[in-house]
Amino acid sequence: MRLIRAHENAAMIEVIRNCLCRANTYSFAMNTLHRSDARQFAVLCLMMILLLGTGCATAKIDWSQRVGSYSMDQAILEFGPPDKEAKLTDGTTVVEWRTARGYSHGTMGPMGGSRYYGGPWVFHYVDPPTPDHYLRLVFTPEGKLRSWGKVLK
Secondary structure (H helix, E strand, O other), X not given: OOOOOHHHHHHHHHHHHHHHHOOOHHHHHHHHOOHHXXXXXXXXXXXXXXXXXXXXXXXOOXXXXXXXXOEHHHHHHHHOOOOEEEEOOOOOEEXXXXXXXXXXXXXXXXXXXXXXXXXXXXXXXXOOOOOOEEEEEEEOOOOEEEEEEEEEO
16 A cells, blocks of 8 residues: 655645636646547547537438339338338228427417416417328338328328
């Protein structure tokens, strides 16, 4: 076990005192870091920015190229079970997946509309709700993609 000498103890107390007394503790801490620590911190920040930037990029699907070759099994593997599915009398299958949920816009306000009223507050709808967005795929009786479309409900 190593004993702390008096001058090492005094140096520690001085560092703590400087941290507590300085208004800009962050810059003091950054100045006391070793250069390798500062480089590692900078590299970590750069990597996080790059990862966040590339995570937002998504590839657009060209559905017209998939017509005739894309199967319903492939669609289920790619998107999961459909939200709605219907089988027509001619054997055609129509499936839909919700791709975006609609929303309602409103505000909170007192019941009765007066801001001086002391009653309960309620949610007032300002605009009509927006519709949900669906991807509709139509498959032939053989299970191949016949047509596709985007539907609002």
